Amino acid sequence: MATVASLMERHNGKCFWCEQQCIMYPGANNRPNAATRDHLFPQTDPRRQIPTQFSQVLSCRKCNNERGALSFEDYAAIKWRCISVQIVDQFDFSAFTGRAA
Numbered sequence: 096m097a098t099v100a101s102l103m104e105r106h107n108g109k110c111f112w113c114e115q116q117c118i119m120y121p122g123a124n125n126r127p128n129a130a131t132r133d134h135l136f137p138q139t140d141p142r143r144q145i146p147t148q149f150s151q152v153l154s155c156r157k158c159n160n161e162r163g164a165l166s167f168e169d170y171a172a173i174k175w176r177c178i179s180v181q182i183v184d185q186f187d188f189s190a191f192t193g194r195a196a
């Protein structure tokens with residue numbers, strides 16, 4: 096499992112969803128820009144089988160709360176507007192993991 100600290104490092108401290116700079120220190124966990132770990136895919140999604148170091152991303156508290164139980168595609172459509180399910184299905188994970196998926 097990826098730690099929040101390792102996700103902070105991988106994403107340069109920026110939320111995967113909104114690119115806001117996240118913070119991580121004791122007592123800051125409930126702030127909107129607090130660093131959290133977000134599973135890209137729900138338990139039932141076959142893509143959940145992707146190793147967690149690739150399927151978990153850094154998310155600010157605000158985006159994580161806002162997403163709730165929405166699927167990756169549904170929240171991406173809301174958050175990024177222009178993205179389509181077809182594009183998401185071809186998503187290149189190496190783009191944000193820094194490694195080949």
Ligand SMILES: [Zn+2]
Nearest residue numbers: 110113155158
């Ligand atoms: Zn965010």
